[in-house]
Structures are given as C-alpha cells and as structure tokens.
Amino acid sequence: MSLLEIKDACKRFGGVQAISEVSFRVEQGEILGLIGPNGAGKTTLFNLITGAIQMDRGSVLWDGREITGLRPDLACKAGISRTFQVTRPFGRMTCLENVYVPLLENQPNLKGKARQQESARLLGVTGLAGKEAWLAESLNLIDKKRLELARALAAGPRLILLDEVLGGLNTMEMQDALKLIKSIRDEYEMTVVWIEHIMGAIMSVCERVLVLDMGRLICQGEPGVVCQDPAVIEAYLGEQADA
Ligand SMILES: Nc1ncnc2c1ncn2[C@@H]1O[C@H](COP(=O)(O)OP(=O)(O)OP(=O)(O)O)[C@@H](O)[C@H]1O
Incomplete structure (x- = not known):
C-alpha cells in the first residue's frame, strides 16, 4: 500500500483550473520531486494534500485511509507536515x-x-x-x-512536503541543504515530496519526479527519463534552459 495516494484531484479558482484530474502515489521512504513552470499548480497540490484548501473533486488516501478535506492541524497530527514558500x-x-x-x-x-x-x-x-x-x-x-x-x-511527520527550500542559497549552503534533505529520509526515515525549480538539485536527490503543467500531470518517472521527455522539455525544461 502506498503511503499517500491522490486520486483525480481537481481544483478551480474562478477561471483558472489550477489542478485537473491529477492522480499519483507516494511510496513510503522515497524522495519525490515535484516540478513544473510557475503557476503549474504545485503549491496548490500541497494545499489540497494538507487540507489548507478543499478539492472540487477527487480524494486523498493516507496509509490507505481516506482523509480528503481533513483540517490542516489534523493532517499534521496524522503525520503530514509541510514548509511554506513564503515562510510563516x-x-x-x-x-x-x-x-x-x-x-x-x-x-x-x-x-x-x-x-x-x-x-x-x-x-x-x-x-x-x-x-x-x-x-x-x-x-x-x-x-x-x-x-x-x-x-x-x-x-x-511521516511525510514532509518541502516547498522551494533552496531559494537564495549559495553553492556551499545548497550542498548542505541537499545533504539535509537526504538525511531527513535516511536518518529520520521520513518520506519527502519536494517542490523545486533547481533541476540539478532535483536530479541529484530524487528517485522519482512528477511534472505538472497547467494543472495537469504531464509526466512521472526517474529524473533521467523525465528530463528526456519531449512534453517536459517543451513545457518546462526548455524555458529553464533559456533562463
Ligand atoms: N488562492 C488562490 N486564489 C486564486 N487563484 C489561485 C490561488 N492559489 C493559486 N491560484 C492560481 O492557481 C494557479 C496555480 O498556482 P500555484 O501557486 O499552485 O502554482 P505553482 O506551480 O506552485 O507556481 P510557482 O512555481 O510559481 O510557485 C495559478 O494560476 C495561481 O494564480
């Protein structure tokens, strides 16, 4: 059984379909990267998992138990913890x-x-x-x-959701942060889902990567495979290379 399973998640904000029929599993003990262009829906997905906002449709299974719409404090009590892009x-x-x-x-x-x-x-x-x-x-x-x-x-937590924790770090600090992320899994035995724009960091630490674009999950797999995917290059990596 997967630690976390998201089934057919949908979320609309007014005219924006932020998340559209997204399904995926998170396995116990993995470090899973979540990438995609700005506005792709990555943080919204974290908000749906932690109950910070409610899904329009879809479900969240935690250790096989449905927790869709559980309040953030209760999700945290159940073992799901997160960091915020804008710190609080x-x-x-x-x-x-x-x-x-x-x-x-x-x-x-x-x-x-x-x-x-x-x-x-x-x-x-x-x-x-x-x-x-x-x-x-x-x-x-x-x-x-x-x-x-x-x-x-x-x-x-058993699962920790990291939202862009590397922003602003220099090379040395980034190396330390990557070691820390690995140790969160290896020493503290937590499962990690990690949103990040720094591809080199994602490639060096994650075993698997999900790619969101315009609210849709367009690819998932090993980082080396995902990076070669034409849809990912078109939607995201080409844009990164141009940056
Ligand atoms: N509370 C909200 N109200 C209205 N629109 C929202 C809200 N939260 C997110 N959105 C919209 O949903 C879309 C997805 O936003 P989200 O922040 O999830 O993207 P993201 O992939 O995390 O982007 P970034 O990489 O820039 O952090 C965007 O168009 C955003 O403007």
Whole structure:
C-alpha cells in the first residue's frame, strides 16, 4: 500500500483550473520531486494534500485511509507536515519557542529542559545553532526557511512536503541543504515530496519526479527519463534552459 495516494484531484479558482484530474502515489521512504513552470499548480497540490484548501473533486488516501478535506492541524497530527514558500514563523517568538509549538503537539510529555534540548537539537540539524534566542522576525530569509524546516521536523511527520527550500542559497549552503534533505529520509526515515525549480538539485536527490503543467500531470518517472521527455522539455525544461 502506498503511503499517500491522490486520486483525480481537481481544483478551480474562478477561471483558472489550477489542478485537473491529477492522480499519483507516494511510496513510503522515497524522495519525490515535484516540478513544473510557475503557476503549474504545485503549491496548490500541497494545499489540497494538507487540507489548507478543499478539492472540487477527487480524494486523498493516507496509509490507505481516506482523509480528503481533513483540517490542516489534523493532517499534521496524522503525520503530514509541510514548509511554506513564503515562510510563516511567529515573528515575536524566539527560534527555540517557534520549535516548541509543534513539539508540544507532537511530544506533549517532553517538558522543561528536555523540550529545550530537543528544540535546540532540531535548530542545530537545520543550521540554526547559536540562533536559539533570536527573534524569528530578525532572521534573514534563508534562516527563516531553516526555522520553517525545523518546525516541520518538530511535528514528527511521516511525510514532509518541502516547498522551494533552496531559494537564495549559495553553492556551499545548497550542498548542505541537499545533504539535509537526504538525511531527513535516511536518518529520520521520513518520506519527502519536494517542490523545486533547481533541476540539478532535483536530479541529484530524487528517485522519482512528477511534472505538472497547467494543472495537469504531464509526466512521472526517474529524473533521467523525465528530463528526456519531449512534453517536459517543451513545457518546462526548455524555458529553464533559456533562463
Ligand atoms: N488562492 C488562490 N486564489 C486564486 N487563484 C489561485 C490561488 N492559489 C493559486 N491560484 C492560481 O492557481 C494557479 C496555480 O498556482 P500555484 O501557486 O499552485 O502554482 P505553482 O506551480 O506552485 O507556481 P510557482 O512555481 O510559481 O510557485 C495559478 O494560476 C495561481 O494564480
């Protein structure tokens, strides 16, 4: 049984068919890339999976159980966690306190020093060691993304949805981030679905890739195969090469 299955998902916003009859499976333990041009529907798909918006039609199966339309907090409790392209920390709280919030939900028995240590450990994992006491609003964009990831990990998910976590990183930072994404799967045994525009990064980390274009799933498969697909080159990779 697949960890996650999306069946015939459809979502329209006014005149825009953002998602159109999209079906796919996510297998336990894989790192699945989700690519496609701007406006293809990638973030909308995350919003549908996490219950942030409701599908017009279609269903979401989680571990074989239908969870279509489950509220985001309940989807998170069920084991689906996400990061946002536009980060959403509690600005007036410290980094440590920001991580407490999902940790409290996930491990309510963790109290006092133990909770502080676990929060600090997660901040260390995502590259924020030394910034535990900083207010989230004082972080730069890259560190806000790191905090976002620490918060997503603190929820203890089985599936983590990453929305463009590499934007703005230099080469060294990107290498570290790629190692971290691999370790999320290899050490923390989480399944990863990852939206990204940086093709080299997707190619080096993902075992499988889905390609969306104008709300439709136009291709899926191993990265090397997907990159050779004429429809993908026409809809997306040609545009990337021209950029
Ligand atoms: N809440 C909303 N209300 C109206 N239209 C929306 C809403 N959310 C998304 N859309 C539209 O749906 C389409 C898909 O948007 P979406 O953000 O999912 O694309 P994307 O593939 O994630 O793009 P990007 O790579 O630029 O982040 C776009 O045309 C967008 O303008």
